[in-house]
Amino acid sequence: MTDLSHLPGRATDRLRPVGRTTGEPVARPRRRFRLPFSPWHLLLAPLALLFAVPLIWLGLSSVMSDAEINRFPPALWPSGIHLGGYRFVLGNAMFPRWFANSLIVSAVAVVSNLLLGTLGGYAFARMRFGGSRVLLVLMLATMAIPFQLTMIPTFLVMRKLGLVDTLGALIVPSLVTPFAVFLLRQFFLSLPRELEEAAWIDGCSRLRVLFQIVVPLSRPALSTVAVLTFLTTWNDLSWPLIALNHDANYTLQLGLTTFRGQHHTQWSAVMAGNVITVLPVLLAFLAAQKTFVRSITSTGLKG
Amino acid sequence: MSRLPTPITRPAPRTPAGSARRRGRREAATAWAFVLPSVLVILGLSVVPVLWSLLLSFQYSDLLTPSVWVGWDNYRQLADDPQFAQAVRNTLVYTALYVPLSIGLGLALALVLNRRIRFSGLYRTLLFVPFVVSAAAQGVLFSFILDPEFGAANALLHRLGLSPQGFLSDPAQALLVLVAISLWSGTGFCVVIYLAALQDVPRELIEAATLDGAERRHVLRHVTLPTIAPVSVFLLLWQTISALQVFDLVYVTTKGGPLGSTTVIVYFVWEQAFRNFTAGYGAAAAYVLGVALLVVAAGLRLVRRRDDRRLKGATS
Numbered sequence: 172m173t174d175l176s177h178l179p180g181r182a183t184d185r186l187r188p189v190g191r192t193t194g195e196p197v198a199r200p201r202r203r204f205r206l207p208f209s210p211w212h213l214l215l216a217p218l219a220l221l222f223a224v225p226l227i228w229l230g231l232s233s234v235m236s237d238a239e240i241n242r243f244p245p246a247l248w249p250s251g252i253h254l255g256g257y258r259f260v261l262g263n264a265m266f267p268r269w270f271a272n273s274l275i276v277s278a279v280a281v282v283s284n285l286l287l288g289t290l291g292g293y294a295f296a297r298m299r300f301g302g303s304r305v306l307l308v309l310m311l312a313t314m315a316i317p318f319q320l321t322m323i324p325t326f327l328v329m330r331k332l333g334l335v336d337t338l339g340a341l342i343v344p345s346l347v348t349p350f351a352v353f354l355l356r357q358f359f360l361s362l363p364r365e366l367e368e369a370a371w372i373d374g375c376s377r378l379r380v381l382f383q384i385v386v387p388l389s390r391p392a393l394s395t396v397a398v399l400t401f402l403t404t405w406n407d408l409s410w411p412l413i414a415l416n417h418d419a420n421y422t423l424q425l426g427l428t429t430f431r432g433q434h435h436t437q438w439s440a441v442m443a444g445n446v447i448t449v450l451p452v453l454l455a456f457l458a459a460q461k462t463f464v465r466s467i468t469s470t471g472l473k474g
Numbered sequence: 475m476s477r478l479p480t481p482i483t484r485p486a487p488r489t490p491a492g493s494a495r496r497r498g499r500r501e502a503a504t505a506w507a508f509v510l511p512s513v514l515v516i517l518g519l520s521v522v523p524v525l526w527s528l529l530l531s532f533q534y535s536d537l538l539t540p541s542v543w544v545g546w547d548n549y550r551q552l553a554d555d556p557q558f559a560q561a562v563r564n565t566l567v568y569t570a571l572y573v574p575l576s577i578g579l580g581l582a583l584a585l586v587l588n589r590r591i592r593f594s595g596l597y598r599t600l601l602f603v604p605f606v607v608s609a610a611a612q613g614v615l616f617s618f619i620l621d622p623e624f625g626a627a628n629a630l631l632h633r634l635g636l637s638p639q640g641f642l643s644d645p646a647q648a649l650l651v652l653v654a655i656s657l658w659s660g661t662g663f664c665v666v667i668y669l670a671a672l673q674d675v676p677r678e679l680i681e682a683a684t685l686d687g688a689e690r691r692h693v694l695r696h697v698t699l700p701t702i703a704p705v706s707v708f709l710l711l712w713q714t715i716s717a718l719q720v721f722d723l724v725y726v727t728t729k730g731g732p733l734g735s736t737t738v739i740v741y742f743v744w745e746q747a748f749r750n751f752t753a754g755y756g757a758a759a760a761y762v763l764g765v766a767l768l769v770v771a772a773g774l775r776l777v778r779r780r781d782d783r784r785l786k787g788a789t790s
Contacts, residue, residue: 209591218583219600222658226603228626229615244629291512298505299498306513313520315771317719319740320764323530323747323757324523327537344519347512377504406608408722409740413748424610428726431614438618449611456606460599467663468670 229449233257233442240438256439257447265418266444269426273405276338276422280345280404281397287347288396289389292355293381297367307356310349318409326413340414341422345404351396358392359385395466398459402452423448530757537753548758558759560734561742564649565763568738569717571653572660577709579657580664585694587665588672598669602662609659613726616655617642642728645735652723652736660716664709671705672698704778711774715767739763 232240236253239246260266294300295307325344326335334340366388367380375383386393411425418429427448431441456463531548535541552558583601587594604612620627620641628638642648675698683693699706721740724730730737730745737745739759746756 209589211586211589211591212593215583215586215591215593215597219597222604222662223600225615225619225658226607228619232618232626241624243624244632245624245626247626247629287511287515290508294505294508298501298508300502300505300509303505303509306509309521310513310516313516316520316524317715317760317764317767319719319721319743319760320527321520321523322744323537323753323760324526325519326748327526328519328523343515346515349512349516352512352516377501377508402606406606406610408608408610408725409744412725413744424608427610427614431617438624441614442618445611445614449607452606452608453603456603464598464602464666464670468667 226449229442229445233439233446235439237437237439253439256437256441256443259437259440260444260447265421265426266430266447268419269421269423270447272338272420273423276341276345277401277404279342281400283346284348284351284396284400285393288351288355289381289386289393291347291352293359293377293385295352295356296359297364298377311353314349314353322409322413329414335414336416336420338420341404341407341411344410345400348400351400354396355389355392358389362388391462394459394462398455398463399466401455405452527757527760530754531761532758533754534752535754535757536751537747538751541754544754548755549762551755552758552762557734557737558742561737561739561759564734564736565718565720565738568649568653568656568720569714571650572656572717573710573713575653576657576660576664576713577706579661580709581668581706583661583665584668584672585698588669598662598665601665604659605662607659609722610726612655612659613723616651617727620651643732645731645733648728648732648736652720652727655723655727656717656720660713664713667705667709668702671702675701707774707778711771714770718763718767718770 231247231249232245233256234252234254235246235249236255239249239253295303329335329340329343332339332343334343362385367384370380370384371377406424407422408424408428411422415421415425418426421429427441427444430444530541532543532545533541534544534547587597607615619625622628622638622640622643625641627641631638640647641651679697679701680693683697688696719740720738721744724736724738724741725744728736730741740763743756743760743763746759747753748756
C-alpha cells in the first residue's frame with residue numbers, strides 16, 4: 172500500500188496488523204484522499220491478467236481461422252467462431268482414441284487408488300499386524316525416490332510383464348500411490364474410534380465396518396485423493412513417453428506433442444487439441460476448487 | 475435382540491486368552507490382505523527399480539542384449555562428458571533462477587492477497603489455474619505464442635516497436651524462457667501454500683507486537699516470517715526437487731536444444747537410455763542426480779531441525 176502515514180488518522184490505524192483475513196471488520200477512520208479501491212489492485216490486476224492471458228489466447232486461437240492465425244501480426248481477436256480446428260481434431264483418426272486412452276488410464280487410477288488406498292490406509296490406521304510400522308515408514312520413504320531413478324528399470328519390469336506398449340504399462344504403476352495410502356490413513360486416524368468399535372463388537376467384519384461406516388464419513392479425503400490422482404495421471408507425459416511406442420496407444424498428452432509436428436501449419440487444430448486436453452483438469456479444478464486447494468495445503472505440507 | 479434358545483451342541487466357551495490370540499491372528503491376516511496390493515505395487519515398483527538402477531549404473535546395457543559389468547566406468551565417463559557437464563550446468567541455472575523467484579513472488583503475492591482485499595479469491599484462482607495445466611499443454615501453448623515468426627509474442631513486440639526475439643529458438647534465451655514458463659505455472663502453487671500458512675500465524679502474536687509499537691515491516695520481519703519459516707523450508711525443498719527433475723516442458727518445447735542450451739539432467743538420462751540405448755550410462759547419470767537430491771533433502775532437514783530447536787527455545 173502507498174504510505175499513508177503522513178495523512179491524519181489515529182495512531183492505531185498506522186499500526187493495523189498485517190496478515191488478517193478473518194475476524195471482525197475493522198472500523199476504519201475516514202481518510203480524505205482515498206482511492207475508491209485498494210491501491211493493491213493496481214498491482215494485482217495486471218499481474219493476474221498476465222497469468223490469464225496465455226490461457227485466454229489458447230481459447231481464442233482455437234476458434235480462429237487458419238488465415239487469421241497465420242498472417243503476421245496474427246489477429247488478436249477471432250472474427251467469428253471457426254470450428255475448423257475442432258472439426259479437424261475430432262475427425263482425426265487418432266485423437267478420439269488418445270482421449271479414450273487417457274480417460275481409461277485416469278479412471279482406473281482414480282478408482283483403484285480410492286479402493287486400494289482405503290484398504291491400505293485403514294489397515295495402517297486401525298489394525299495391528301506385525302511389521303506395520305516398518306512397512307509404513309518404507310512406503311513413506313518411497314515418496315522421496317525421484318522418478319528418473321526408477322524409470323529405466325520400471326520400463327524393464329514392464330517389459331518382463333509383457334506390458335510395454337499397452338495401456339497396462341500405464342495402469343499398473345498408477346494403481347496405488349503411497350500418497351493415497353498415507354493421506355487416507357491420516358484421515359482415518361482423525362475419525363472417532365467409537366463409531367467403528369460398536370459395530371465391530373456387534374460382529375461386523377472389518378470390511379463391512381470399513382465400507383459402511385468409515386468410507387461414508389471420509390468423503391473429503393476420498394475426493395482429495397480422487398482429484399489429485401486424476402490430475403497427475405491425466406497430465407503425465409514422461410512415463411507414457413517411455414512406455415508406449417505406437418500412436419494408437421498414446422495418451423492425450425503424448426499425442427499432443429506429436430500432433431504439433433505433423434500439423435505444423437495448422438495451429439488452429441493444434442490449439443483445439445490443446446483446449447480439449449486442458450479442459451478436463453480445468454473443469455475438475457473449478458468444480459473441486461475448495462477441496463483441491465485445501466488438499467494441496469493440508470496434505471502434510473504444512474510441516 | 476430376542477434371545478434364542480441355547481443349542482445343545484454349543485461348543486465349550488473358549489478361554490479368553492486363546493480367543494484373543496486367535497482373533498489377533500485373524501486380524502493380522504485381514505490387515506495383510508488389506509495392505510498387500512498397495513505393498514506389492516508401491517514397494518515392487520520403487521525398491522526393486524532403485525536397486526536395479528544401481529546395478530545398471532555399473533553395467534554396459536542397451537536394454538536388449540545381455541549387459542556387461544563395467545564397474546565405475548560409467549561414472550568415470552560421466553565426469554569427462556561435456557554434454558553431461560552442460561546438462562548439470564543448465565539444471566543448476568534453471569534451479570537457481572526458478573526456486574528463489576517462484577518462492578519470492580509467491581510470498582509477496584500471498585502477503586498482498588492475505589489482506590482484506592476484494593476479489594482476492596478471483597486473483598488466487600487466476601494465479602493458480604496455470605498450475606493444473608499439464609507441462610505438455612503448456613509446452614505446446616507457449617511454442618505457439620513464442621513462435622519467432624508467427625507467434626503472438628513477437629507480434630506484440632512488433633506493435634510496441636521492439637525488435638523480434640528468438641525465444642525458444644535462441645540458445646541465449648531458451649533456458650530463461652523455460653524458467654519464465656515454469657514461473658507462470660509454478661508461482662500459484664507457492665501463493666496457495668503461503669496463503670494457508672499465513673492463516674495460521676497467531677493473531678495474538680501480531681496484535682501483541684503492534685501494541686508494543688512494532689511497525690508493519692517489523693511485524694513481518696519478526697513475527698510473520700519466522701512463524702511461516704517451516705513452510706518456506708518446505709517450499710524450498712519442494713521447488714528445488716521439482717526444478718532438478720524438470721523434463722516434460724523441455725521435451726515438448728525444445729528437446730534439449732538449441733545447441734544443448736536446454737538439456738537438463740533428466741532429459742540427458744532419458745536421451746541416453748531410450749534414444750542412444752546406453753541405459754547403464756543413463757542410470758549412472760540418474761544416480762548422480764538422485765544423490766544430489768538426497769543431499770539437498772538431508773541438508774534442508776538439518777536446517778529445519780536447527781530452526782525448530784531455535785523456535786522452541788524462543789517460545790519456552
